[in-house]
Amino acid sequence: MIRPVDDETMVGGQLYPERIADLGVKMIVNNRPDQEEPGQPTSAEIEAAAAAAGIGYRHIPVAGGFSDAQVQAMIEALSAADGPVLAFCKSGMRSIYLWALARARMGDGADALLEKGAAAGYDLSPIRGYLG
Known part of the structure; x- marks a missing residue:
């Protein structure tokens, strides 16, 4: 399920190459490591489908926590x-967390980020302390 977070960003679970052309986005950010689970499309497959549809693509795999480099890469992708x-992972949770961490560094207030997350159906309170 793809959920709007704000006018510029959506998050969701696993994307499949055959759906990419119809998403109406300009950039896809893949937050899943390759081979996280059996049957998952690879980053290369998703990147090829994005390129064929004229959509930008970034692979920022997240597993076991968020690094400064990953947050910076998300800032660069959003910018x-x-x-x-559209940022995606298995459920959308890593993607919304990474989006919020990036937006906080870009100057967005913690309360506004928490509200946007909640409106999209995600609880950002576990990372509240990192949002400023």
């Missing part, structure tokens, strides 16, 4: 997008 961004 480079010329239109809506």
